[in-house]
Amino acid sequence: MHARRLPTWAWVTGLTAGALATVATLAVQAGHAAPDGGRGAAAGPRPSVSPSSPSPAAGRSAAAPEAAAVPARSGEGRRIVYSLGQRRVWLVGEDNGVRRSFTVWPGSVAPAKGTHLVSFRRAAGTGSDGVGVENVVYFAVTSGVSVAFSNAVDGSSPAPVPGLRTGGIRMSAADGDAVWGFGTQGTTVSVVD
Known part of the structure; x- marks a missing residue:
């Protein structure tokens, strides 16, 4: 009795799927181990965290001192306070001094x-x-939805889509860079009223 041979395309498909899974696993591990969070040298130096006024793109004027x-x-x-x-x-x-708000x-x-x-x-x-985002910093899960700080790659600040449960807390690109630089893994995030 002859054993049935698998066609060549089945072997190629299986090997390709295995290779892709291995590469994806290694990429995730490298992202966790890399000091730049997996961005790679091609991304260039990241801006340093420095004080700024509220983002003009947020549609608000400069905040009052008490705000x-x-x-x-x-x-x-x-810590990060939200x-x-x-x-x-x-x-x-x-030192409890505000670096950026x-x-x-x-x-x-x-x-x-x-x-x-x-x-x-x-x-x-x-x-x-469905919006492309960067500088994604996850810190909570609420009712099965991951909550994270991020900024839209295209700079948009879309209103939440009605009926869609989203946990993204969006900000300007400059503020996203600042949170990325400040909010390393294990950083405390304090959520208040």
Whole structure:
């Protein structure tokens, strides 16, 4: 009795799928191990974190001094503070000094109030709304939806699509670069009212 041979195309397809899975796994591991988060040298140097006024693209004028103050009871030391009500982020240094503060455009799913940690970072991808994003810094999951800071590659600030559950907290490209540089894995994210 002859054993039936698999056609050549089946072998090629199987080997190709295995190779792609291996390459994808190695790419993810390299992204976690690389000091630049997997961006690669071709991306060039990233801007340093520096103070800025609120993003003009956010459609708001410069914030009043009381709006720019770090909310009380948001923790101590180096952290990212996100205010749900003010739709604002603060990057706070070890000395509790504000390094940068800016307004954001939240998705339709909000993170729970309290303390979270940056759990994963991704240099670029596609948001759940189909928009190309970069500087993706994940820190929470709410009702099965991942919540992350990011900026749209095209600079857009789209309103959440009605009926679509999105956890992306969008910001300008410059602010996204700042969060990427500041929000390394394990960084505390304090979510307040």
